[in-house]
Amino acid sequence: MKFFRLKRFLTISTLLFCVLTSQTFANVTHFTNANGYTLRTNTEDKYALIRFSEMLIKNDKVVSIGNGLNAPEGAKVIDVKQRTLLPGIIDAHGHLLGLGENLTQANLREASSEMDAVKLVKDFIGSVSIGDGWIIGRGWNQENWHNKQFPSKDSLDKAFPNQAVWLTRVDGHAAWANSKALKIAGITELTVSPEGGDIIHGKDGKPTGILIDNAMALVEHFIPKLDNKQLHLQLNTAFDHLLSLGITSMHDAGVSEQVRDFYVEQSTDTALRVRIYAMLAATDPALDKMLSEGYISDKQDFLSIRSVKAYGDGALGSRGAALLAPYKDAPENSGLLVTKQAQLPGLFEQVISQDFQLNFHAIGDRANRLALIHFGEAFKQYPNNPMRHRIEHAQVIALDDIPKFKSLNVIPSMQPTHATSDKNMAEDRLGKQRLKGAYAWRTLLDQGSRIAFGSDFPVEKANPFHGLHAAVTRQDANNDPKGGWIPEESVSITEAFASFTIDAAYAAFQEDILGTLDTNKKADFIIVDRDIFSVPAAEIRETRVLQTWVNGKLAYSFEE
Incomplete structure (x- = not known):
């Protein structure tokens, strides 16, 4: 009887073992016949490419990469067919819901003139139901127009006399409104421009309809807030787009309390499909409250909130970037500080004292200098939080200030x-001398700084292969200019890829789980149609993503 019971116990145990083992193997996927790449640090503290042909993943993690791996019996096998397999791309600076909004509203990026932009808005509202609501769009850029002049409310008034129209410039630092929108906001020729903003007036003294930086808030206050249904539409439209481009994680540069709470709700419902490293907007009235509530993260690492996005100046294209000397093409103008200089010490203290990361928007050399000065002062005051703070854009830097990025x-x-x-506009704005510290990737890397690359979508297109191409060639979509624009600041494809993966992860305190395909890191990876490390640099831009995997699951597949 004892033997029978023992035998029965062994039989049940064996069956249970077989079931569990079968389930375990069922969660293992063996990728074979791949042209795989990842990055590892070599002895010189630089990144080296590691090649592999096979990868094992289990559930949401990488088990191992290599050649001739011993996969467990019963593991699912996927033949990559010699296509290139890479770590998922991390975009270190974008605007997630702004992208979703841009994809669901009038898109003016391709407008070739003011009247062409008006036509694009007409075509858009002819295909959707607007009713009596606001007409919203984004993407116009007067620098791409023949006259390079800001547009006027007059053209919008003729086309849309009874509806409020609000069209944001491509960089998000200027907007074009019609008379109906200005009237709703109470803006007249007597309205004074707010500090850090500018209401552009015509020769007749009346507003032209163009508002710069902080002046935009005068109208935006009256635009109806989005409800959760609209947020869901924007979120999922943006996710679909990013996954099709191989972006598995993004840093959302400036979210309100409403959006923060929406993201938390989505993470609780496991509805996030791209990882979000969200920066709280320093302009939100609830910033103190959000800081006091501490870091936010979810169990699957789809949402992390531990940083603040602050705003230093405007943009170069709208002459809002704060410069140490006046604009070459506008000698009366040195740009704008959208946060008062007197408020900067308190802002830096507010964020850094709470052990949050501070990510400061600075495009002009004056804004960059102020950011570096106040980082240095804050680190003396709060020495326990001196690491991994960021300057977003770091676009135009005085040469003497570049070493401070490394020392701080x-x-x-x-x-x-x-x-x-910007290449066709930047020299007009800055002159040749200031260009020596502009878009200075090579100089920053050579001094040992780690650069986090992104796109700033929807200001630029989100496609990371456009960014990789630009970083390596310093050329536009037409591979102009020949030899590259300021080519001495170009970087290698390996360096550029590191900035879009492991260094972007580092900039979000996530290098232990993201950025490379190493054991126990998240199984976020992509399969693309060409070897970006061996094709001519001009072809990098045309790379197509065939599959995107996030958290060990297929999230996007290209159907030919």
Whole structure:
């Protein structure tokens, strides 16, 4: 009887073992026949490419990479067919719901003139139901127009006399409104421009409809807030787009309390499909409350909130970037500080004293200098929180200030396609001398700074292969100019890829779980149609993503 019971126990145990083992193997996937790449640090503290042909993942983690791996019997096998397999791309600076909004509203990026932009808005509202609501759009850029002049409310008034129209410039630092929108906001020729903003007036003294930086808030206050249904639409539209481009994680540069709470709700419901490292907006009235509530993260690492996005100046294209000397093409103008200089010490103290990361928007050399000065002062006051703070854009830097990024361990968070988009305008704005410290990726890397690359979507297109191409070639979509624009500041494809993966992860305190395909890191990876490390640099831009995997699951597949 005892033997029978023992035998029965062994039989049940064996069956249970077989079931559990089968389940375990069922959660293992063996990727074979891959042209795989990841990054590892070599002895010189630089990154080296590691090649592999096979990868094992289990559930949401990488088990191992290599050649001739011993996969467990019963593991699912996927033949990559010699296509290139890479770590998922991390965009270190974007605007997630702004992208979703841009994809669901009038898109003016391709407008070739003021009247062409008006036509694009007409075409858009002809295809959707607007009713009596606001007409919203984004993407116009007068620098791409023949006359390079700001547009006027007059053209919008003729086309839309009875509806409020609000069209944001491509960089998000200026907007174009019609008379109906200005009337709703109470803006007249007597309205005084707020500090850090500018209401552009015509020769007749009346507002032209163009509002710069902080002046935009005068109208935005009257635009109806989004409800959760609209937020869901924008979120999922943005997710679909990013996954199709191989972006598995993004840093959301400036979210309100409403959006923060929406993200938390989505993470609780496991509805997030791209990882979000969200920065709280320093302009939100609830900032103190949000800081006091501490860090936020979820169990699957889809949401992390431990940083604040602060705003130093405007943008170069709208002449809002704060400069140490006047604009070459506007000698009466040195740009704008959208946060008062007197408020900066308190802002830096408010964030850094709470052990949050501070990510400071600075495009002009004056804004960058002020950021570095106040980081240095804050680190003396709060020596326990001196690491991994960031300057977002770090676009135009005085040469004497560049070494301070390294000495203060401040991360330059930069966007390669800004250089290739701005190249036709930047010298007009700055002159040749100030260009020596502009878009200075090579100089920053050579001094030992770690750069986090992104796109600033929807200001630029989100496609990271456009960014990789721009970083390596310093050329635009047409591979102009020949030899590259300020080519001495270009970087290698390995360096650029590191900035879009492991260094972007480092900039979010996530290098232990993201950025490379190492054991126990998250199984976030992509399969693409070409070897970006061996094709001619001009072809990098045309790379197509075939599959995107997030958390060990197929999240996007290209259907030919």
